[in-house]
Structures are given as C-alpha cells and as structure tokens.
Amino acid sequence: MDFKNKSIISIRDMKRDEIDFIIKSAEILQDNWKNYKDYLKDRILGTLFFEPSTRTRISFETAMKRLGGMVVGFSAPEGSSLAKGENLIDTVRVIENYCDAIVLRHPLEGAARLAANYVKIPVINAGTGAEEHPTQALLDLYTIFKEKGGIDGLNIALLGDLKYGRTVHSLTYALSNYKVKLTLVSPPLMKIREEIIEDLKNKRIKITETSSLDEVINEIDVLYVTRIQRERFADATEYERVKGSYRIELKTLKNAKKDLIIMHPLPRLEEISQEVDYTNHAVYFKQVKYGLIVRMAILLLIFGFELK
Amino acid sequence: MDFKNKSIISIRDMKRDEIDFIIKSAEILQDNWKNYKDYLKDRILGTLFFEPSTRTRISFETAMKRLGGMVVGFSAPEGSSLAKGENLIDTVRVIENYCDAIVLRHPLEGAARLAANYVKIPVINAGTGAEEHPTQALLDLYTIFKEKGGIDGLNIALLGDLKYGRTVHSLTYALSNYKVKLTLVSPPLMKIREEIIEDLKNKRIKITETSSLDEVINEIDVLYVTRIQRERFADATEYERVKGSYRIELKTLKNAKKDLIIMHPLPRLEEISQEVDYTNHAVYFKQVKYGLIVRMAILLLIFGFELK
Amino acid sequence: MDFKNKSIISIRDMKRDEIDFIIKSAEILQDNWKNYKDYLKDRILGTLFFEPSTRTRISFETAMKRLGGMVVGFSAPEGSSLAKGENLIDTVRVIENYCDAIVLRHPLEGAARLAANYVKIPVINAGTGAEEHPTQALLDLYTIFKEKGGIDGLNIALLGDLKYGRTVHSLTYALSNYKVKLTLVSPPLMKIREEIIEDLKNKRIKITETSSLDEVINEIDVLYVTRIQRERFADATEYERVKGSYRIELKTLKNAKKDLIIMHPLPRLEEISQEVDYTNHAVYFKQVKYGLIVRMAILLLIFGFELK
Numbered sequence: 001m002d003f004k005n006k007s008i009i010s011i012r013d014m015k016r017d018e019i020d021f022i023i024k025s026a027e028i029l030q031d032n033w034k035n036y037k038d039y040l041k042d043r044i045l046g047t048l049f050f051e052p053s054t055r056t057r058i059s060f061e062t063a064m065k066r067l068g069g070m071v072v073g074f075s076a077p078e079g080s081s082l083a084k085g086e087n088l089i090d091t092v093r094v095i096e097n098y099c100d101a102i103v104l105r106h107p108l109e110g111a112a113r114l115a116a117n118y119v120k121i122p123v124i125n126a127g128t129g130a131e132e133h134p135t136q137a138l139l140d141l142y143t144i145f146k147e148k149g150g151i152d153g154l155n156i157a158l159l160g161d162l163k164y165g166r167t168v169h170s171l172t173y174a175l176s177n178y179k180v181k182l183t184l185v186s187p188p189l190m191k192i193r194e195e196i197i198e199d200l201k202n203k204r205i206k207i208t209e210t211s212s213l214d215e216v217i218n219e220i221d222v223l224y225v226t227r228i229q230r231e232r233f234a235d236a237t238e239y240e241r242v243k244g245s246y247r248i249e250l251k252t253l254k255n256a257k258k259d260l261i262i263m264h265p266l267p268r269l270e271e272i273s274q275e276v277d278y279t280n281h282a283v284y285f286k287q288v289k290y291g292l293i294v295r296m297a298i299l300l301l302i303f304g305f306e307l308k
Numbered sequence: 309m310d311f312k313n314k315s316i317i318s319i320r321d322m323k324r325d326e327i328d329f330i331i332k333s334a335e336i337l338q339d340n341w342k343n344y345k346d347y348l349k350d351r352i353l354g355t356l357f358f359e360p361s362t363r364t365r366i367s368f369e370t371a372m373k374r375l376g377g378m379v380v381g382f383s384a385p386e387g388s389s390l391a392k393g394e395n396l397i398d399t400v401r402v403i404e405n406y407c408d409a410i411v412l413r414h415p416l417e418g419a420a421r422l423a424a425n426y427v428k429i430p431v432i433n434a435g436t437g438a439e440e441h442p443t444q445a446l447l448d449l450y451t452i453f454k455e456k457g458g459i460d461g462l463n464i465a466l467l468g469d470l471k472y473g474r475t476v477h478s479l480t481y482a483l484s485n486y487k488v489k490l491t492l493v494s495p496p497l498m499k500i501r502e503e504i505i506e507d508l509k510n511k512r513i514k515i516t517e518t519s520s521l522d523e524v525i526n527e528i529d530v531l532y533v534t535r536i537q538r539e540r541f542a543d544a545t546e547y548e549r550v551k552g553s554y555r556i557e558l559k560t561l562k563n564a565k566k567d568l569i570i571m572h573p574l575p576r577l578e579e580i581s582q583e584v585d586y587t588n589h590a591v592y593f594k595q596v597k598y599g600l601i602v603r604m605a606i607l608l609l610i611f612g613f614e615l616k
Numbered sequence: 617m618d619f620k621n622k623s624i625i626s627i628r629d630m631k632r633d634e635i636d637f638i639i640k641s642a643e644i645l646q647d648n649w650k651n652y653k654d655y656l657k658d659r660i661l662g663t664l665f666f667e668p669s670t671r672t673r674i675s676f677e678t679a680m681k682r683l684g685g686m687v688v689g690f691s692a693p694e695g696s697s698l699a700k701g702e703n704l705i706d707t708v709r710v711i712e713n714y715c716d717a718i719v720l721r722h723p724l725e726g727a728a729r730l731a732a733n734y735v736k737i738p739v740i741n742a743g744t745g746a747e748e749h750p751t752q753a754l755l756d757l758y759t760i761f762k763e764k765g766g767i768d769g770l771n772i773a774l775l776g777d778l779k780y781g782r783t784v785h786s787l788t789y790a791l792s793n794y795k796v797k798l799t800l801v802s803p804p805l806m807k808i809r810e811e812i813i814e815d816l817k818n819k820r821i822k823i824t825e826t827s828s829l830d831e832v833i834n835e836i837d838v839l840y841v842t843r844i845q846r847e848r849f850a851d852a853t854e855y856e857r858v859k860g861s862y863r864i865e866l867k868t869l870k871n872a873k874k875d876l877i878i879m880h881p882l883p884r885l886e887e888i889s890q891e892v893d894y895t896n897h898a899v900y901f902k903q904v905k906y907g908l909i910v911r912m913a914i915l916l917l918i919f920g921f922e923l924k
C-alpha cells in the first residue's frame with residue numbers, strides 16, 4: 001500500500017484495505033509516536049482554512065509539529081488574497097511553492113479535489129462543503145476500532161441530523177466498507193437521504209431506521225451523536241422540543257449495554273448532558289486524541305514513510 | 309519550591325516566597341537564557357486568546373520558542389469553535405490533547421481557574437476579566453527588583469485609574485507581600501476601592517492617597533503610570549481636563565528623585581509624553597524585555613526545570 | 617558589500633551594485649538553499665502585518681523557516697494593540713524585544729522608514745502605502761534575470777494601471793538602474809505620472825508610451841501585467857470596456873516574440889486569461905518561487921551571512 005504523495009480527498013475514494021492500512025498505521029504510531037518526532041524535519045505543511053475550524057486546524061498543526069515539521073498558512077479568509085477575488089486554483093498554485101503538502105478547508109463542495117488537480121503536492125481535505133471530511137471519518141473509524149477492538153459485527157447508531165450533517169455522510173460511507181449494522185435515529189424531518197440508504201443496501205449493510213432512541217438503546221454498541229441545528233427549524237418552540245427529545249442524559253442510558261461507547265465529532269452543545277462525560281460510555285474527548293494520531297499517521301504516509 | 313505542573317492563576321494565590329522564587333529564577337535566566345534554548349524541545353504550548361492581546365501573546369510565544377518549544381493556538385475568538393457556542397470547559401478539554409500547557413486570555417473573570425480545574429496540564433492566566441493578570445504583576449515586580457536592586461523599603465506610586473485598571477489590582481496585591489510604602493495618585497472619581505485599602509492596611513502597608521502627583525513626586529522611587537480611560541467619563545471635556553492633569557511630561561519630573569523609575573504596562577497613549585522616553589527615568593520598554601525573561605522562567609518552572 | 621543589520625526600506629535607496637549583489641546572492645542560493653537550512657537557527661523574525669497580505673506574509677515566513685528560523689507576529693491589525701490606539705513607534709519598540717528582525721506591512725507611506733529609525737534591529741519593508749514594496753521589485757528583477765539571462769538590453773513593457781500601482785512604481789525605479797527600454801502601456805487615464813517619466817529620462821532610460829499593446833507586442837521581451845482596479849472608474853461599463861481591452865489572451869500574443877515572458881505580481885483576476893498559463897510565456901507562478909529565494913537571500917544577508 002503506497003500513500004506517498006497521494007491526496008486524501010474523499011472517503012468514497014478509499015477501499016477497505018486502504019482504510020484498514022491507515023488504521024493499522026495509526027495503531028503502530030499510537031504508543032510510539034515519540035520515535036517519529038524528527039521524521040518530518042524540514043517539511044512544511046500549508047494549512048489553508050478558507051473557513052475557520054480551530055480544532056481541525058490545531059489538530060493538523062500539532063500533528064505536523066510533533067513530527068518535527070513546520071507549518072505556514074492562514075486560519076480564516078480575512079487577510080487572504082481571496083478578499084481580493086483571487087480564485088482557488090491560483091491560490092493553491094502560489095502556495096504550493098511554499099510547502100510540501102496542503103491541508104485545505106473550504107466552504108465549497110469539490111474544492112479539495114479541484115485544488116489537488118492543479119498542484120503537484122498532496123492535498124488533504126480538512127472539510128469541504130456539506131459532505132466531505134475524510135480525516136474525521138478515519139478518526140471515527142479508528143476510535144471505534146480502538147475502543148471496541150474492531151469494527152465488523154457492531155451495531156452502530158447515528159443520532160441527530162442525518163440529513164445535513166457532514167460528519168454523518170462521510171462516516172456512513174466509511175462504515176459501509178465493514179460488516180456493521182447501522183441504526184439511524186433521527187427526527188422524521190432529518191432522516192438520512194433515500195439515495196444514501198440505497199447505496200448502503202447495495203453494499204448489504206443492515207439498516208434500522210427509527211425516530212426513538214429508547215427503542216434501540218439496548219441493542220447498540222456505538223452511539224454516534226451529532227447536533228441538531230437550529231437553522232433547520234422555522235419555529236423555535238419546535239426546535240427546542242425536538243432537540244430536547246434527542247438529548248443524551250444519564251437516564252437515557254439506563255438500558256444501554258455496559259460497554260456502549262458514545263462518540264461526538266464536537267463541538268457539543270446540549271446534545272449530550274455534561275453528567276454523561278464522567279461515565280465509561282463517553283469517548284468523545286478520547287476521539288480528539290485518536291484524531292491527532294490518525295492525522296500524524298496520514299502525514300507520515302503521504303510523505304513516504306511506512307509505519308510497521 | 310516546586311512549580312512543576314502547577315497552574316499560575318492569580319497573584320493572590322502566591323506567597324512571598326513563591327514570588328521571590330520566580331524573581332530569583334528570572335534573574336538567573338536573565339544573562340544565561342541562551343543556555344536554556346533547547347530545554348523545551350518537543351513541548352507544545354497552547355495559546356488560547358479568547359480576546360486579542362498581541363503583546364502578551366507574542367511575549368509568551370517568543371518565550372516558548374526561545375526555549376526550543378512549539379506553539380499552537382488562536383489569537384482571537386473569530387475562527388474558534390466558540391463561535392459555534394462551545395463552552396470553555398469543552399474547548400480546553402479538547403485543546404489539552406494537543407499541548408503540554410495552556411496560556412489563556414479570556415474576557416470573563418475566573419475563566420483561567422475554571423479551565424485549570426478541568427484539564428490535567430498547567431494553565432497560565434494571561435489576563436482574565438477585570439482583575440487578574442498574574443504574569444504582568446510578576447514582571448512588574450521583577451522590573452522593580454532589577455532596576456532598584458530590591459523591593460522592600462521603596463515608596464511606590466500608582467498613578468491613573470486605580471478603580472478599574474486590571475494591572476493595578478494585580479500589582480497592588482503583589483506588592484502587599486513586601487514592606488513598601490504605596491502612594492496612590494488618582495482623580496477623585498478613580499480612587500482605589502475601599503476594600504482593597506482595607507486589605508492593604510491589614511497587611512501593614514503604609515498608604516498615602518492623593519489626587520496631586522506634584523505633592524508627592526519628590527518622595528517616590530517608582531512611578532507606575534496607567535491609562536485613564538475615556539469610557540469612564542460622561543463628558544468629553546471633563547475627560548480631556550483630567551487626562552491632561554495626570555500626564556507625565558519633563559516638567560512634571562523636575563522635583564523627582566534622580567533615580568526615580570517610571571513604569572507603564574503599555575500600550576501607552578498620551579499618559580506619558582514621548583520626551584520622557586529619553587530620560588533615565590523611563591523603564592517601560594525595558595519592562596517588555598523583563599517580561600519575556602519572567603515568562604521564560606515561568607515556563608521552565610512549570611515544565612519541571614529548576615533554575616539555579 | 618555588507619547588508620548585515622541593514623534595513624531594506626525602499627528600492628530607491630539601493631544602488632545598482634547592491635541590487636546586483638542581492639541578485640547574485642539569490643542565484644547562489646537557488647540550487648543550494650538546502651545547505652543553508654540551519655543558518656538562522658535560534659533567530660526570530662517578527663512579521664507585523666498592519667494590513668493583510670497572505671502571500672507576502674507566507675513567503676517571508678517560509679523563507680525564515682526554511683533557513684531554520686522562527687517567526688512571531690500578527691497577520692492583520694485585528695487583535696493588535698493598534699486597536700487600542702497605540703502608535704507605530706511604540707509597537708515596534710515593544711516588538712524589537714521579541715525578535716531579531718522585523719518584516720513590516722503597513723497602509724501608510726513611510727511607516728517602514730519610521731519604524732527603522734526607532735529600533736536597533738533591521739526592518740524589511742513588505743509593502744507600505746502606495747509606493748514602496750522593495751522585495752517585490754527585487755524578486756521581479758531576479759525573475760527577469762533568471763528567465764532572460766540578464767536585464768540590460770531588454771525591452772520591458774509595463775501594462776495596466778501605471779498611475780496607482782505600487783508594484784509598478786517600485787519596479788520602474790529598480791529597472792532605471794539598468795540599460796533597458798521601457799514600454800509603458802496603459803489606458804490614457806492611467807498613464808504613469810509625469811515626474812516619474814522625468815526621473816527615468818534623467819537616467820537615460822528610453823521610454824515608449826502607448827495605449828495599445830498590439831502596436832508593441834512584437835518588440836518586447838518582458839510583459840509585466842498589473843491589475844486595473846475597479847475603484848478608479850466612476851462608471852462600471854467604462855471599467856468593463858477598458859479592462860477587456862487590456863486583457864491578455866492567446867490571440868493577444870500571436871505576434872509576440874517566441875521568448876517573451878509574461879509576469880504578474882499576483883493575485884491575478886481577469887487581466888490574464890487562464891489559457892495563457894499553459895504557454896511558455898507565463899512565468900508568474902515561477903515568480904513566486906523566485907520570490908521565496910530572494911527573500912531567503914535577503915534574510916541571510918541582513919543576518920550577516922554572505923553567499924558565495
């Protein structure tokens with residue numbers, strides 16, 4: 001498996017053996033990352049955040065610096081020549097002269113693929129448009145792998161806004177490479193789109209759809225919680241009602257499996273009560289740590305180092 | 309004295325021997341800091357500035373980098389997930405996965421202490437709310453110590469807005485550990501609050517209060533100047549009048565002691581005339597240099613290095 | 617030639633032998649820059665961008681980091697103490713305590729020279745006001761030198777807004793040190809100012825002025841394209857018409873010399889059609905790479921290293 005100089009654009013581009021290879025590489029790195037602390041010495045990562053995302057940016061920057069590398073870039077479009085109307089292609093063609101790989105966050109779908117087509121250095125998609133955020137999907141898989149000892153055979157519930165959430169789409173496609181049962185829990189208005197269901201069925205994923213977490217809580221191994229966004233509701237009262245009925249509290253979990261893990265891409269608002277943080281179910285802060293390892297692994301791989 | 313892994317939250321938490329220890333550590337570092345330039349290699353400092361403060365941020369970043377360390381973070385809340393409504397506790401619990409210590413600036417009183425309660429790494433308060441800015445107080449003390457050869461026995465005047473100024477509160481508490489005479493010079497409207505006077509008297513600090521610098525200029529060893537803020541005045545004419553009468557010019561200093569030092573936390577507006585910059589009294593730009601050394605010392609101490 | 621500790625404020629301050637020395641130094645660095653990757657270890661560059669300029673900032677930061685140095689600073693005035701009304705002199709007198717050289721971008725003419733007068737460390741002007749951007753001029757000269765094998769004897773056309781463009785002014789002065797023919801192509805409204813023409817004639821530069829690129833395209837060796845800014849026109853229709861008639865397309869170039877090079881300071885909007893990017897004429901992205909080398913050379917020189 002060779003990721004050297006390859007771009008990471010979409011989880012849909014990746015086959016199971018490629019995903020497994022990244023997971024395995026991350027696992028090798030997990031306890032030994034300090035041995036790799038000079039591997040990216042003299043390399044420069046360009047972090048181009050055309051929309052702000054503090055946690056994703058700092059995660060990549062930390063990954064690069066922990067491996068001895070350097071970072072240049074911008075954290076928000078204010079101050080970029082985008083304000084002068086420059087197009088994305090010119091921007092990345094300029095920036096590629098300054099660095100050895102690009103991490104790109106952009107509000108438009110397809111921006112990372114477009115960029116990758118025009119530069120000679122690898123591009124890592126750090127979130128584009130409403131659908132793609134491949135390193136988030138990879139870190140989610142890695143979290144499940146590490147916390148549950150594997151992915152095949154699990155019953156994984158996705159909860160919240162399954163219609164619009166970027167994380168959910170990427171993760172669903174990623175999981176479709178595994179033999180999992182998917183339990184989709186959402187308000188009727190926010191059900192996952194029909195074409196995604198079709199795709200998943202074609203891949204022989206077993207799917208349960210429900211609007212009630214209570215009905216399924218005792219059967220699931222992984223509960224992946226996402227935010228229900230206020231913008232989707234015309235009516236504030238309706239929003240409050242729906243939001244409240246999908247909020248995870250201690251009492252929500254009373255019939256849960258003992259080893260259920262609860263994940264969240266963060267930032268979390270009120271979807272998960274803080275009292276849940278102190279249970280063994282909560283792994284959302286550990287997810288952050290796993291994410292850092294996954295990104296370190298990806299950087300090492302695209303710069304041509306194999307982890308074994 | 310062991311500062312390893314300790315947070316620096318408030319000058320009020322610190323006893324005289326702890327302050328003296330930091331001052332002594334800074335003094336050891338002063339002329340030898342280049343010998344420590346790799347001590348923090350592989351360490352990462354997270355600089356979380358929820359409100360902008362260019363000079364404090366760059367001071368900490370420079371301190372960290374001069375010691376071989378790395379920095380990740382943000383310089384303003386734009387672009388942070390705070391914009392998405394995330395609470396401070398979640399933010400620091402995420403960020404602690406990326407770094408080995410946190411420097412926190414936040415508009416709310418108590419933010420640094422709250423953060424420190426939720427993370428396992430040390431937190432340094434770089435200014436929170438209207439009252440706390442402990443490293444500023446420590447660098448002020450260190451400046452006095454270096455410029456006057458000691459702190460005990462000095463007559464130290466604080467001039468300007470003593471009611472609202474953050475720097476003044478921290479410094480007053482810091483000085484209350486020493487045998488100093490405090491001369492408080494302010495417009496009647498901006499006198500220091502009565503409860504602080506009481507605190508100081510309980511610590512047997514001798515206090516003189518006046519609204520006229522002229523009356524006391526010949527007796528003081530240190531003149532600490534702060535800004536009088538326009539926002540405190542309903543009336544622009546009144547503001548101009550008051551501001552003018554507390555402005556330090558060459559003529560203000562004609563009866564000053566020859567070795568009077570003038571300090572200012574900066575930025576300075578019109579409180580000190582530029583002609584004063586070229587006198588031997590002015591140490592406010594040297595204060596910046598001392599501040600860098602104090603912050604280097606603090607970083608070394610919390611990372612477990614003793615300076616001797 | 618000794619640039620150690622010297623500020624780079626204006627191309628007008630530089631004599632031909634100084635410019636040639638920088639060009640020659642850059643050329644030595646071009647293929648050997650990796651040999652210099654630790655030369656600026658332990659040095660800190662302060663990048664003070666009082667107005668945003670992503671590409672110039674990242675170019676300097678990359679130059680510094682590639683040579684082993686560190687960077688502190690700010691990329692936009694938001695968040696700087698300028699917001700509190702501090703004057704430039706105080707700001708640079710504070711910042712000089714944190715770094716070994718300053719790169720300054722500022723909206724006001726003369727800001728870099730003023731700063732340099734007040735600090736003991738070298739200041740590099742990264743664009744001030746409407747006239748000065750000396751490292752841009754130097755990288756433009758270096759690009760011509762590398763792409764054409766020299767500068768003397770060339771017919772160099774400047775196209776676009778010659779009245780207000782900052783790049784054009786700096787470049788014109790830089791070129792006036794060489795035996796070039798200048799062809800000035802602009803809409804009548806945007807002709808270069810008469811006093812610059814006088815200056816150039818005094819230096820015995822041959823000048824052709826025209827509003828038609830077609831008339832001169834077959835004679836020129838270098839075509840330097842700049843933007844025509846919408847702000848200069850009261851009337852949007854007039855702007856569109858003028859802009860269109862100075863746009864470089866493949867058909868514009870049918871009578872061009874085979875080895876004509878086309879330059880642009882970037883960002884480019886519609887002044888050059890993207891179809892031109894794939895011709896051998898286009899060197900504007902290579903200019904970026906040359907710029908990085910020139911800035912690396914300048915940093916090495918002002919820190920006291922000679923390139924030979």
